[in-house]
Amino acid sequence: MTTEPIRAGGCLCGAVRYEVRGEPYQAGVCHCLTCRKLTGSAFSVTADWRLDQFSMTGEVKTFERRQFCPACGARLFFLYDQGVEIFLGTLDEAPNGITPSVEIWTNRREHWLAPVAGVSQHEGNPPKG
Template sequence: MADEIRTGGCLCGAVRYEVRGEPFKSGLCHCADCRKITGSAFLAYADWRADQFSYEGHVETYAGRSFCPRCGSHTFNLNDAGVEIHLGTLDDAPSGIAPQVEGWCKRREPWLPAMPGLPMFPEDP
């Protein structure tokens, strides 16, 4: 059976990416940085190994976070272990990728309930 291929990109379409197979980690992050880059109360993300990821287009990077310089969409974070995809940038929603952990819970908004059954961490998992 072939690995699932998921595609995504920025708002204007200048940056496109592909991930193959399943992520090795997924979660929700409530840290201040993720809140600022999403403009939301948290970031939904998933991590793949570097050999599962490819992209086309020009990205700029700030503090390890890549974004499209044309439309400003934050799409992924490249690091030595691989890539962290911002799940909201996937083409198909819902993606079927459920969070496995919830991080920086000490910053979760009080009106936002915890995800039942997920391991929760006050800071990074």
């Protein structure tokens, strides 16, 4: 009998906690200007789960469709109709066993960052499939 993985995470101060069950249906690295500003870094790394795989406790605030902790300001996830996109740096376990399958907005990737090997590369958003 196999058990689906449960990954837990939360904000820096611990006021918001969440769990995701099972594997994400996609994971990726994004170099777009929004993700750079949002994370304060050169890129973001996220993964997506269906809403029925996600649960949370605590209160979040929303700015431009992304949720964050109002106490410590940690950016956590993006809730949308079909699921949740979680910033992988907010998971408790590191490394977390999740490998990106796509890298987007590569035209904004810093010259000193190598492409993620073995994943699809897109200069903008990937084509809708």
